[in-house]
Amino acid sequence: MTDKPTTRSPAPTRGTADATPPALTLEGVGKHYGGVVAARDLQLTVAPGELVTVIGPSGCGKSTLLRLIAGLERPDAGTIRIAGETVAGSGRFQQPERRRVGMVFQDYALFPHLTVAQNVAFGLNRAARAERRVRVDEALELVRMAHLSGRYPHELSGGQQQRAALARALAPAPKVVLLDEPFSSLDESLRAQLRADTVAALRETRTTGVLVTHDQTEALSVGDRVVVMRGGAIEQADVPEKVFEQPASRFVASFMGDADFLPAHVDRALLTCEIGIVSTVPGWADSDVDVEVVLRPHEVALRADPSSASRVAAVEYHGAFVLHTVQLPSGRRLRSWQHNGVRYPVGTAVAVGVAPGIVPSLLVGDEAITRPPGRNGGQPLDSREDGLPAPAPALAEDTFHRAR
């Protein structure tokens, strides 16, 4: 998963940010309903053409974020700018119809009394008739719905409705398109195709997009950047690789894919835990601290070893992969993905290790750390460049073998 194919377009260049303003900026945006905080000090900048996915558990405020951007909610604090123009904040509030923000709703919200073409034309009422027709055709062509332009929404399948909603949102060439779980009401089989088509349409029109989802895979595979939210606040906003491989907190680690946590210790740059030495941590030469190590199932290697005290506790067959749950001598459990061919029966004694080349994240408390605590304290995430833990190839490969 670390070397997943990068079909995405390269992340937009930040150098041009001076020339064209960011498509979207949130600064210190807050919103609460009574005592419930739905958004807390949100900071986010989205470059033109970027596609950002927003993910978090139910009630984390991700829908509120979209509604704040669209103007369907009025923020209590902070500033929202769209393409450089302040739409909310400092006493100003622009109504949604003036924001040039497109929105695709979970239920698509097509107008049932209008045909597909009329739906798409709805947002183009200020354009001249001829231009309107051209743009409707373009938008429908983009989502491959031109042949269905005369149909009414109830005559369309779920996937077709979703395409029509997307075309309708894109037709007025909005500054930002907001997608609120646009695929969640579709069948599993349809979803992947529509997801790919939607992303392609956004790329083709170079539309800036913010997509809310509750599907981790979707968030990681679609977004140029992933914003993980919890309790109305942004926990981490970064490129998918970093969010997955270097989670900023225990929450992000466990929410974005499976993760197990083991108490560990760093002593003179060596990270050790119950399963042995995991890696070296350069820059931690002077430290002697207790941490927790984050281990994802695909990072955990198994090898049959009768002398080991660890036992396979459960085996789940998932098709291409087999999930093994191993009980360590301490009673803690660790999960490990193995390829289809490897299946250790329950009760097998196995040696547990970390796959070579893996640099696991470390936690102190609930926060990830990149530098020894005590000296500079926990660091903000962006300063990971130095002090990165490095893999300890020799040690790892000597001690453990990947079970193949």
Added chain:
Amino acid sequence: MTEAGILAEAGRREHRRITAPGGRPAWALLVVAIAALVATPVLAVLVDGAGGLAAGGLPRGAGEMAVTTVLLMLLVGLGTLVIGGGLAWLVTAYRFPLRGALVWLLVLPLAMPAYILGFVFLSIFDVTGPLQSALRSAFGPEVWVPEVRSLPGAALVLSLTLYPYVYLLARNALLEHAAGTYEAARTLGASRMRALWRVVLPMARPSLAAGLALVMMETLTDFATVQYFNVKTVSVGVYLVWKGSFDFAAASQLSVVVLLFAVAVLAGERRLRGRARFHQQGGRGRGIQPRILTGWQAWTATGVGVSVLLAGFALPVTQLALWAARGLHDGSASLVDPRFVDYLTNSLFVAVITALLCAALAVMIAHGWRMGGRIGAFAAQLTTFGYAVPGAVIGIGVLLSFAHLDEALVRAGVPGGTGLLVTGSVAGVVYAYTVRFLAPAYQAVDASFAKISPSTTLSALTLGASPVRVMGRVHLPLARSGVAVALVLVVIDAVKELPIVLLLRPFGFTTLSVWVYDLARENFWEQAALPSLLIVTVAVAPVLLLFRQVRRAESHSTDGKVDR
């Protein structure tokens, strides 16, 4: 997938809570203005009347009227409860000949205005009627018969026209709410009767209370029917005081008393309903299994149902038809009377104007509610209370409001003010009708609006449509069925309406209902027959709508399916 489900649910809840983006002051203000317009007459009555009450006490005879009103409301309440509740139980718990037809035919008396049934009733049972004549010829002129023009007589007529409210709500409760629990009670060993008393009745109580409240409100608001029967309720008092002496102070004081009665009814309903909010949709169970009656029991059941239907609808309609036919035959029919067309035109004119106004306001309220945020939502609730205010109060309130407006205009230098009060005015009638009928119009429109998902509104906004365009291009087309229902309902209600137009009509302005009332007061029954039939025919339309609902409930109860 459960995660997705929870998320979807959470999302939906969020959408429902937040319907109004940002809250647009202009739209909130519009709804507040409509609410103020609706509330003005009632507030005017309260301010004037309460002041008068504090200063000089009640007008003469108010105490007696209040007692009469209480008695009448109690009698009608009891009558409708026995007839409506009993019939609901009968058709639900038993099977007997004609039951299938009676189930929905029993709603028909709802189309018979009490002031029409009242005079037909009098024509048959009063001193000059055929029944007493026959009795006298059989037993001599000194034979004792109970006084027909009396409180019990009025209560009987009102009960016969109003029982369908209780019948419908009770039947609904028996079918929908009580189904599952009735079965549960039976499986716990309760007999049919015990299950009825201990489970079904308590569960039907909120519905019965709601039905009774409707009945009592209608009783309170009536001041035409009761006048046939020489029953002086407080509403009659308002009418007589105003028409007799044009005494604003006394009329508004009595109106406050009427209003107090209305508040008492609503409070009583709230209390009867208690904290019990039986939202349980026990639709899973098969409900009360009807017992098949045989022999004399079956025919008694049929007889009870048929006689109520005959008394409340079939016989009076037949009588009216006979009179009308006789009139046509000997050429004295009201049809040839040129006034007929005039009054019909008046009725329709006022009704159509009111309906258009109500529908337009209802759409604006429903739309403004979506645009106007919390204030808009609150004001939208306020606009619907006119239906709970008795006609007499609205009438006097409208007169008071116009009087104050005139005063203000005169003071501002407009000689004569609007001149509306002096002449009386059709505008006043339309205004009062609008206050009274906005609630049903809004309910119909709102039912349609409720089916428009908030995201539809929001997506129209994010596509750059202004609120006005959202209303015209999205909300109105999608709510058109509700608007149509609102128009029909208001037209029918307005054609039927009598008390308000009696109170407010300008000199020389007569509607079909007023004409019927006048003719009936003068015992010109045959001439009143044709316009009465017309009114009944018009009033049958919404009852047909109810039929559909009853039949749906019926199929629901037999198939155990919910078709929505």
